[in-house]
Amino acid sequence: MYTIFSSASNAYKSAIKIIRVSGSHAKELPEIFSFKVTKPRVASIRKLYDLKKKIIDHALVIFFPGPKTVTGEDLFELHIHGSSVIEKKIYNVLCDNNKFRIAEKGEFTRRAFLNGVIDLTQAEALNDLINSETENQFKASISQYGGALSKKTLHWRNEIIHSLAKLETLIDFADEELPRNLQKTFHDNVVLLLKDMKRAIKFSSYGTRLRSGFVITLIGRPNVGKSSLVNYLSNKKIAIVTNQAGTTRDVLEVTLDFEGFPIILNDTAGIRKTSLEVEKIGINKALEKAKKSDIILILSDKEDFSFPELKPMPKVKKILVHTKCDLAVIKNNKVLNLSVKKDIGINKLVKTIVDYLKTLSPKEDVLLTKQRHIKAVKEAIKALSNIIDIDLNKNPELAAEHLRIAAKEIGKMTNLIDVEEILDDIFSNFCIGK
Ligand SMILES: Nc1nc2c(ncn2[C@@H]2O[C@H](COP(=O)(O)OP(=O)(O)OP(=O)(O)O)[C@@H](O)[C@H]2O)c(=O)[nH]1
Numbered sequence: 001m002y003t004i005f006s007s008a009s010n011a012y013k014s015a016i017k018i019i020r021v022s023g024s025h026a027k028e029l030p031e032i033f034s035f036k037v038t039k040p041r042v043a044s045i046r047k048l049y050d051l052k053k054k055i056i057d058h059a060l061v062i063f064f065p066g067p068k069t070v071t072g073e074d075l076f077e078l079h080i081h082g083s084s085v086i087e088k089k090i091y092n093v094l095c096d097n098n099k100f101r102i103a104e105k106g107e108f109t110r111r112a113f114l115n116g117v118i119d120l121t122q123a124e125a126l127n128d129l130i131n132s133e134t135e136n137q138f139k140a141s142i143s144q145y146g147g148a149l150s151k152k153t154l155h156w157r158n159e160i161i162h163s164l165a166k167l168e169t170l171i172d173f174a175d176e177e178l179p180r181n182l183q184k185t186f187h188d189n190v191v192l193l194l195k196d197m198k199r200a201i202k203f204s205s206y207g208t209r210l211r212s213g214f215v216i217t218l219i220g221r222p223n224v225g226k227s228s229l230v231n232y233l234s235n236k237k238i239a240i241v242t243n244q245a246g247t248t249r250d251v252l253e254v255t256l257d258f259e260g261f262p263i264i265l266n267d268t269a270g271i272r273k274t275s276l277e278v279e280k281i282g283i284n285k286a287l288e289k290a291k292k293s294d295i296i297l298i299l300s301d302k303e304d305f306s307f308p309e310l311k312p313m314p315k316v317k318k319i320l321v322h323t324k325c326d327l328a329v330i331k332n333n334k335v336l337n338l339s340v341k342k343d344i345g346i347n348k349l350v351k352t353i354v355d356y357l358k359t360l361s362p363k364e365d366v367l368l369t370k371q372r373h374i375k376a377v378k379e380a381i382k383a384l385s386n387i388i389d390i391d392l393n394k395n396p397e398l399a400a401e402h403l404r405i406a407a408k409e410i411g412k413m414t415n416l417i418d419v420e421e422i423l424d425d426i427f428s429n430f431c432i433g434k
């Protein structure tokens, strides 16, 4: 197996760059770069030379012998000066050696997983952690990286295996009638487990939103100030603003951070009756977006917030915003007065949104944030639900089979040893060097 190497930092220029080398040949680096062997786990300053004995850099080097390393393999870290010339020289020396090659995306983490240092949910969380941009994304990913989901998964799996073991002993005594309370305890356990899993699924939509962003769509008649609000909130001139009705035609998307909540804010075409085909398409797009949103902000510069088009979306939270309140104020406590021009009501709007998002947030850690995990738990729930109606006296084997399916599904979350393509899919989302 090749020993892999890569820069652990992506910045083009930085004071220090760390090159990580992982694999069985990592320990040969002192010989390759002509420097004196260092003590394991001790940071030492060394001069690194190329193959012609020309100096490359004065670097801080640390050798971590495996298997107690982040990859589970021997690992060398070279803390070089951040110049791309130095980096290139290091790469050239290693590339000349056929035992080494540049790491693929996520390959360090992949090796950590294959060597059992972390499980799959932790590997996935590491990618989320690196990519986290808001406080709440950070919290969810660091808890998953710390093993919160692994712990829960292990608990579920143990419960299932435990029930299965019980059931299999019962199958061995198939000739005798089972004590009634035994059947009941068994079913009670399954019901409890189902409850716990369903609870995790219930909070999963919050979890996935935490990863991808809560969607807020602006809906209003033309010219009420939707694009002006988007520009104001994003602090950029994203959308064109004019005093002509019907300026915005397409859906424009901006990503924002509202007190730790990742937000995707959609600016849309103003809703009105129109014969213009392009505007009609825009209006339909706006309503489509609204349907899939967590919040619809209904904007109006008059006291008219009725949109029959939104009737089929009763479940989406709606916030009524009266725009251009520098010109006129509406006295109605269900309506938020706002002026982009005079900076009135913006903080209140953000607070209203954040307060609502907080009500969606579960009290406990969010466990399921990924479709892969959600799918596995749903499959397990399906299998376990089948057990409820089975009479253990008549068909214990069938119950055992459903338990086995559930255990397998749950096991998939943390371990996927033989499903290479899923591994490729997971690790291809990583950047090189992770
Ligand atoms: N007085 C005042 N005018 C505003 C305010 N916000 C926006 N406007 C003006 O209202 C007009 C329309 O603004 P836009 O942001 O383009 O409105 P829109 O809802 O995106 O319009 P469409 O894209 O056509 O649907 C512009 O002339 C803005 O300058 C405000 O708070 N006060």
Ligand SMILES: [Mg+2]
Residues within 6 Å of the ligand: 226, 227, 228, 239, 240, 241, 247, 248, 267, 268
């Ligand atoms: Mg607009």
